[in-house]
Amino acid sequence: AQTVTQSQPEMSVQEAETVTLSCTYDTSESDYYLFWYKQPPSRQMILVIRQEAYKQQNATENRFSVNFQKAAKSFSLKISDSQLGDAAMYFCAYRSAVVAGSQGNLIFGKGTKLSVKP
Amino acid sequence: DAGVIQSPRHEVTEMGQEVTLRCKPISGHDYLFWYRQTMMRGLELLIYFNNNVPIDDSGMPEDRFSAKMPNASFSTLKIQPSEPRDSAVYFCASSSKGRREQFFGPGTRLTVL
Numbered sequence: 001a002q003t004v005t006q007s008q009p010e011m012s013v014q015e016a017e018t019v020t021l022s023c024t025y026d027t028s029e030s031d032y033y034l035f036w037y038k039q040p041p042s043r044q045m046i047l048v049i050r051q052e053a054y055k056q057q058n059a060t061e062n063r064f065s066v067n068f069q070k071a072a073k074s075f076s077l078k079i080s081d082s083q084l085g086d087a088a089m090y091f092c093a094y095r096s097a098v099v100a101g102s103q104g105n106l107i108f109g110k111g112t113k114l115s116v117k118p
Numbered sequence: 119d120a121g122v123i124q125s126p127r128h129e130v131t132e133m134g135q136e137v138t139l140r141c142k143p144i145s146g147h148d149y150l151f152w153y154r155q156t157m158m159r160g161l162e163l164l165i166y167f168n169n170n171v172p173i174d175d176s177g178m179p180e181d182r183f184s185a186k187m188p189n190a191s192f193s194t195l196k197i198q199p200s201e202p203r204d205s206a207v208y209f210c211a212s213s214s215k216g217r218r219e220q221f222f223g224p225g226t227r228l229t230v231l
Contacts, residue, residue: 043207045222050218108160108161
């Protein structure tokens with residue numbers, strides 16, 4: 001069975017600085033997807049960024065980027081120029097590619113609570 | 119486009135009562151997922167449907183939980199009878215065959231007294 005581990009229960013960053021959230025996963029599959037979701041106090045789950053395992057290039061979305069190390073099974077999230085609105089729980093998630101075009105459920109880590117100091 | 123809609127947003131009930139949570143997926147999505155979030159266990163899958171058919175219900179805790187999807191635009195998660203340990207946030211999410219990500223509703227916070 002696949003597992004996702006986030007080893008940092010809490011992180012803190014100064015506004016405008018950069019922070020990196022860690023995530024490791026365990027799988028025997030070669031084709032899968034990885035995601036970072038943000039959950040602010042409103043509890044809405046918001047997709048931040050996604051990465052396809054077959055892509056070597058790291059995904060980037062504005063101030064958010066990932067460091068995907070497939071061999072090490074590592075998928076960290078870097079937030080640049082942190083803003084007060086980035087304060088939230090961040091969840092790393094894994095989804096098997098299963099059959100091409102098909103779907104599977106997300107497997108989540110326990111989350112990292114990010115605080116942003118003004 | 120409207121996102122995933124869940125109702126109610128909050129539910130407070132007493133132990134032993136029946137609880138029904140509702141979900142309307144994004145139009146055109148053919149996958150629907152129910153997740154539960156607790157402090158102890160985090161986010162975990164309860165059940166998911168494809169084209170209204172349950173595909174994996176291995177996460178449903180016990181017979182007190184049941185889920186249905188009578189049509190492509192509506193699903194329910196029912197707990198009968200409810201217990202205090204069912205208190206959690208229940209999320210519905212939807213997706214489609216060609217998409218990588220799942221889109222989540224706002225969640226229902228259930229409190230069983």
